[in-house]
Amino acid sequence: MWIASVAATMALLLSSSLAHALPSRAPAGPFLQELGNETWVIGNDIWNMTQGRQYGVKLFYGGHDCVGDAVGHYVSYNGAQSDLNWTSASIEKEGTYRDTQYIDVKFVAREGDMHWVIFSGLAGAYQYFVNRDLPVLGEFRTLWRLDNATFTHGKTGLHDEALPPLSDYRPENKVQDETWLKPDGSGGYLTKYDLTDWIRTQTYYGVYGEQFGSWYINAGKDYYNGNHLKQELMVHRESKTGDAVQLNMIHGTHFQVSAVDEFPEGKMWGPWLWYLNDGSREDAAQRAIDEFVTWPYAWFEDEAYQRRGSVRGQLRLSDGRPATHAAVFLGDNGGNKTALDMGSDYYYTGYADAEGRFEFRNVRAATYGLQAWSNGSETADVTTEYRRKDVVVTAGETTDLETMTWRVSDKTxxxxxxxxxxxxxxxxxxxxxxxxxxxxxxxxxxxxxxxxxxxxxxxxxxxxxxxxxxxxxxxxxxxxxxxxxxxxxxxxxxxxxxxxxxxxxxxxxxxxxxxxxxxxxxxxxxxxxxxxxxxxxxxxxxxxxxxxxxxxxxxxxxxxxxxxxxxxxxxxxxxxxxxxx
Missing domain, CATH: 2.60.120.260 (Galactose-binding domain-like)
Incomplete structure (x- = not known):
């Protein structure tokens, strides 16, 4: 491990067949090192990962390999049918932000590029993916499959519990897709879907144990598909191997009829923060607060990412009432997809206040369609929805839609x-x-x-x-x-x-x-x-x-x-x- 002494480093690395190719001492800051045979090592003075053609197979942090016998890190689409294969790696950019050195490491696959932005002194890295030639798809994800003895628990906004032991997944008790009867005879069920959560409201989630925690913090959510009610898997036990799974489902379909999308070249998912710590949920929660405050990230020098504006307006029902607490959505400008099914570009969700006023901030400059529907409460009787096309968002400006009339049913x-x-x-x-x-x-x-x-x-x-x-x-x-x-x-x-x-x-x-x-x-x-x-x-x-x-x-x-x-x-x-x- 490259964060302790040379002796400790060599003792750990000699257990790997790649040990002879690694340097004898740790680099001073964030680094990329090519080992040959389509294998690279990335990291900084706190952690490092060995990346092969498909999988990040070693993750050293705090003197410990957090992957162990698990699969490690990978990117795939349409379930596990298509793992991306990395053909090259390079440092695309290096710089300093607020006196802290960083590098942007790019791994190249036919479908697109996976980036790891590694800051000196940061336990973890920012990640993002840029599309080049992804097929029309439903599921697209990045994920860690980590050592099950190290990462024993899963945490989302709704859940915080021990992951079931692999021994509970008995073939004779399987009743359907990833669902088993519990072996204790209680009549209860064991299924990864019980650990689902809402994408748009999650702040941080991951897997952890007594000494280590691995977390995803997605402060920006405009790259996700779907609307307010988009729900997805986030953590679970892999039923075949027992790996602890930390799932970053950045385009998912688990709770939908269909969400099959074609993506424009250059569509970017992220950046999000993958964060390591000693397993402290309190520390991860505080880090999430910091990330949300600083999003969109000033250090990320991408022109399209930085070109953002705002949209505001007020919705009033045709019977004179304000559209109190209505759900409001900025999405595709046209087409016949529902708000939940949209997913090729960028999407923004929010709620109106008591007077029907709403505002979207930090919206990527583009042209959107606006939708609104009842969120219950004072508008629980409203069966119609509001739609408006051609909402133009200009970088550095606020688009004021003023007061809009939402037609409601006039039937008895x-x-x-x-x-x-x-x-x-x-x-x-x-x-x-x-x-x-x-x-x-x-x-x-x-x-x-x-x-x-x-x-x-x-x-x-x-x-x-x-x-x-x-x-x-x-x-x-x-x-x-x-x-x-x-x-x-x-x-x-x-x-x-x-x-x-x-x-x-x-x-x-x-x-x-x-x-x-x-x-x-x-x-x-x-x-x-x-x-x-x-x-x-x-x-x-x-x-x-x-x-x-x-x-x-x-x-x-x-x-x-x-x-x-x-x-x-x-x-x-x-x-x-x-x-x-």
Whole structure:
């Protein structure tokens, strides 16, 4: 190890077949050394890593190899099917920032370049990737797979717990993708998806033990795909080898129908900070605070990265109300992708204040599309969304969109179950900690009376065969329309959907629609419900118009969601159900 004495260094390095090629003493600052045979060593006076054609196979820090028998560091896309192969390495830039020396080391692959910005005295490095020829893809990631005896715990914003021992992953107990019955006979499940977290709100995460910690701090998040509700894997136990996994899913699809994107040449992910310490979560949290304060990084001399401006405005609903606490999103300027599915360029998320005002700061100079939707609270009844194209952001300037009118429905609402906020919050089990199979606690049959039942009487997910009823009363029959038959009612609902479940939608004794794969346009599989999600998935909106005068009547009526066929753990995760005419 190059951070102690020469004797200690040689004792550690002689255990490697590459020991004879390494220098006899540590370089004074950040360095890149080529060992030949497509192998390099990078680091500084605190840590160093041996990088091969695919994997960073040795990571020495504090007198210890943190990789051990694990795989190490690598970059890949579309799962583990395509690991990048590094063909060369060089110091692209070296300089000084605030009297501290640094180098920018570039590893070159056919698909693009992985950079490590190494500062003297920093335990870790800033990393970023620049696209050259990545294919159209869904998953793109960098990650560490580290020694499981050294890194025993995983930490995210929602989780802080010991990683399960490899012995708990018994083949005979496997029930689905990366999910096993616990061997203790409790009936509980063991799955990496329970350790999922929200991308846009995470501050720091990683794996740690009694003496060592390895952390990712992504202060800037504009390079991620998706919107406010983008959720992804961050830490877990590798079920085949037992490696402790620290996953940097910078373009992910684990909880979406699809997020397949084509990237422009030069698209940059990062920089983010990979940070090493003695396992202290408090130290990592403080480092994250420092990183967020200094983002975007002044030391990063990239013209496009530094060219940033601001956007502000105010959203007011067409009925006169402010769009209180609405979710606001800057994304692609056009196209038919949802905000969650966007991912080829750069994206910004935020929330309006009580008066509907919002501001995005440090936005890359470009032209964007603006979207907004209800985040619950005072706008929980708003079923529409706001869209505006051609929002131009100019470097060094503030684009003021002033007051914008958001058109809301002018129909008469008969009832609403749950807030329109694209989440299951408020329902039974909605928003619970990630837990595999939680939907099994929701009933097969459910009766809800509008105006009487509470929101929590509705369950967050429907999976079992049976019927969920919403009873409601009308004081009079629907009014006739001039020169037409009867008023048209519109039943609408919003949720995520996992294939394998079919549902018929009834108004009284008339089928007004169905929800099943293969028959409803765009009703494709979203794995969220069977991958431990309890709050959100791929949000989708469905309307079922019907002739109210023929179907509805004065007195008690019913809307019914009947599951006619099912698959365990699959089905619907609810956001809201509304009936209006």
């Amino acid at each position: 609402k008969i009832f609403q179950v749950g807030d329109f906020d694209r989440t299951s919050d408020g329902f039974a089990h909605g928003g619970a900690p990630y837990e595999h199979g939680l939907v099994e606690k929701c009933p097969a049959d459910l009766h809800f009376t509008a105006g009487v039942s509470l929101t929590e009487d509705w369950c967050f997910g429907q999976s079992k065969r049976g019927s969920w009823f919403i009873s409601f009363s009308l004081e009079k029959s629907p009014p006739p329309l001039p020169e037409a038959g009867h008023a048209q009612s519109k039943g609408s609902n919003s949720h995520s959907y996992s294939t394998g479940v079919s549902s018929r939608v009834w108004a009284n004794d008339v089928v007004i629609g169905n929800l099943t794969s293969g028959t409803a346009p765009g009703l494709l599989n979203d794995p969220s419900l069977y991958r431990s999600a309890t709050t959100a998935g791929e949000w989708r909106y469905f309307e079922f118009p019907f002739d109210a005068g023929t179907v509805l009547r004065k007195g008690v009526n019913e809307i019914r969601f009947e599951v006619t066929s099912n698959t365990t753990w699959r089905g619907f995760m609810w956001d809201s159900v509304v009936l209006e005419w």
